[in-house]
Amino acid sequence: xxxxxxxxxxxxxxxxxxxxxxxxxxxxxxxxxxxxxxxxxxxxxxxxxxxxxxxxxxxxxxxxxxxxxxxxxxxxxxxxxxxxxxxxxxxxxxxxxxxxxxxxxxxxxxxxxxxxxxxxxxxxxxxxxxxxxxxxxxxxxxxxxxxxxxxxxxxxxxxxxxxxxxxxxxxxxxxxxxxxxxxxxxxxxxxxxxxxxxxxxxxxxxxxxxxxxxxxxxxxxxxxxxxxxxxxxxxxxxxxxxxxxxxxxxxxxxxxxxxxxxxxxxxxxxxxxxxxxxxxxxxxxxxxxxxxxxxxxxxxxxxxxxxxxxxx
Numbered sequence: 001x002x003x004x005x006x007x008x009x010x011x012x013x014x015x016x017x018x019x020x021x022x023x024x025x026x027x028x029x030x031x032x033x034x035x036x037x038x039x040x041x042x043x044x045x046x047x048x049x050x051x052x053x054x055x056x057x058x059x060x061x062x063x064x065x066x067x068x069x070x071x072x073x074x075x076x077x078x079x080x081x082x083x084x085x086x087x088x089x090x091x092x093x094x095x096x097x098x099x100x101x102x103x104x105x106x107x108x109x110x111x112x113x114x115x116x117x118x119x120x121x122x123x124x125x126x127x128x129x130x131x132x133x134x135x136x137x138x139x140x141x142x143x144x145x146x147x148x149x150x151x152x153x154x155x156x157x158x159x160x161x162x163x164x165x166x167x168x169x170x171x172x173x174x175x176x177x178x179x180x181x182x183x184x185x186x187x188x189x190x191x192x193x194x195x196x197x198x199x200x201x202x203x204x205x206x207x208x209x210x211x212x213x214x215x216x217x218x219x220x221x222x223x224x225x226x227x228x229x230x231x232x233x234x235x236x237x238x239x240x241x242x243x244x245x246x247x248x249x250x251x252x253x254x255x256x257x258x259x260x261x262x263x264x265x266x267x268x269x270x271x272x273x274x275x276x277x278x279x280x281x282x283x284x285x286x287x288x289x290x291x292x293x294x295x296x297x298x299x300x301x302x303x304x305x306x307x308x309x310x311x312x
Contacts, residue, residue, distance in 0.1 A: 035071050035207045036219030039229050043221045050205040054196055057189045057206050069093075069186050069210040072195060073220045075202040077178040080117035080124070086200050090185035090192070092116055093213060096220055097124065097179040099172040104165045110218075113183075120180065124173040131170035138163035182220030184213070 037046040057065065070090075077100055078086065097120075098108045111123030142159035145152050172179065187195070189206075196204040202223070210216050221229070 031215065033207070033210055033216045034219065035069075035205060035210065035216060037221045037225075037229050038219060042228050043225050044227075046205075046221065047203050050203040051196075053206050054192065054204055057208075058193045065189060065208065067186050067188050068192075068206050068208040069184065069213075069216075070192050070195075070207060071205040071218050071220055072183045072185055073202045073205070074181050074183075074223060075200055076181075076223050078180045078200070079176055079178050080120035080180065081176075082178075082200075083117050083120060083180060083183070086198060087116070087183055087185060087195065090187040090195060092183050092185050094184045094218075095120055095123075095180050096182040096218070097127070097173075098181065098222070099169045099177060099179050100222075100224070101165065101168060104161075104168075106165065106169055121176055124176060124179070128170040128173040131166045131173065135163045135166040135170065138166060181223050182218075184218055 037043055057068070072087065072090075074086065077098075083092070083095065092113045094110055094112050096108055096110055099106045109123075109127050111120055111127075113119045113123075138159045142156050142163065145156045145159075185192075185195070192204050192206060195201055202221075207216075
C-alpha cells in the first residue's frame with residue numbers, strides 16, 4: 001500500500017509539471033478578452049474611444065507596430081459582395097450578420113471566413129438551413145400544446161410568432177441579404193487607417209491585446225445603435241421540451257491570414273426542460289435556437305460572456 005501511494009504521488013507531480021510546461025508562461029487559459037461595446041456603455045463613447053485608439057496606433061511618434069487584430073463596424077448592413085470594397089487590403093477572419101427586422105428581435109450570427117465573399121454567402125446559406133429547422137421545431141412545439149388555458153394559448157401564440165420570424169430570417173439569408181454589419185480583420189496600422197476613412201465604415205477598434213480569437217469575445221455595435229447598450233431584454237424565456245436546434249459542432253477554421261481560428265460556439269448538453277408556469281402578462285420572448293456561432297440577440301448581449309472574462 002505504501003508503494004502504491006508513493007507511485008500515485010509521483011504520477012500526480014509529473015502530471016502537474018507536464019501540464020505547467022504545456023501552458024505558455026503567464027497565460028491564463030480561463031481568461032477571455034472582450035472587444036467592443038458592452039451593456040451599460042454608450043455607443044457614442046465606444047466610437048470615441050475607438051478613434052482615440054486608432055489615433056494612438058497611427059501616431060508617427062508611436063513605436064512601430066506590425067499587424068494587429070481589429071473590430072470593424074459598418075454604418076449600415078451590407079451584402080456579402082459589398083464587403084470586398086469595404087474591407088479590401090485587410091485579412092478578414094470572421095463577420096457578424098443579422099436580419100434587421102423592425103418588428104422582431106433577431107439573432108446575431110458569427111460567420112468564419114477563409115475566402116471573401118464566398119464564405120460569407122455559404123455561411124448565410126448554412127444559417128438559413130438552421131432557421132428552417134427552427135421554424136419546423138417551433139411549429140412542432142405549437143402543435144404539441146394541448147388545452148385552451150391562458151398559458152397554453154400564450155405559449156402557442158409565442159411559438160407561432162417565433163416560427164414566422166425564423167422563416168423570414170431564413171428567406172433573407174438565403175437571398176444574400178444586406179445583413180452583415182461588422183467584421184474581425186487583421187492588418188497593419190496603415191491599412192486600418194485607410195479602412196476607417198472609407199465611406200460605410202463606422203469605426204475601427206484596434207485590439208493589439210488579442211492573441212487568440214478563440215479566447216476573444218467581440219461585441220460590435222449594431223448600425224442602428226447610438227445610445228446606451230441595454231442589458232439583455234429577453235424577458236421570460238419560453239420553455240422547450242427538446243434539445244435546441246443547432247448546426248453541428250464546427251471544427252477548427254483556417255482564417256484568411258493562414259492561421260487556425262477555432263470557433264467558440266457553446267456546446268449543448270441536450271438536457272430537457274419542463275414547461276413552466278407563466279403567470280405574467282408581459283409579452284414573451286423566444287430565445288432563437290443557437291446557430292453555428294452566436295454573438296448576441298438583437299439588442300441583447302452575447303451569452304458567451306463568463307464571470308471570469310476580462311473587459312477592455
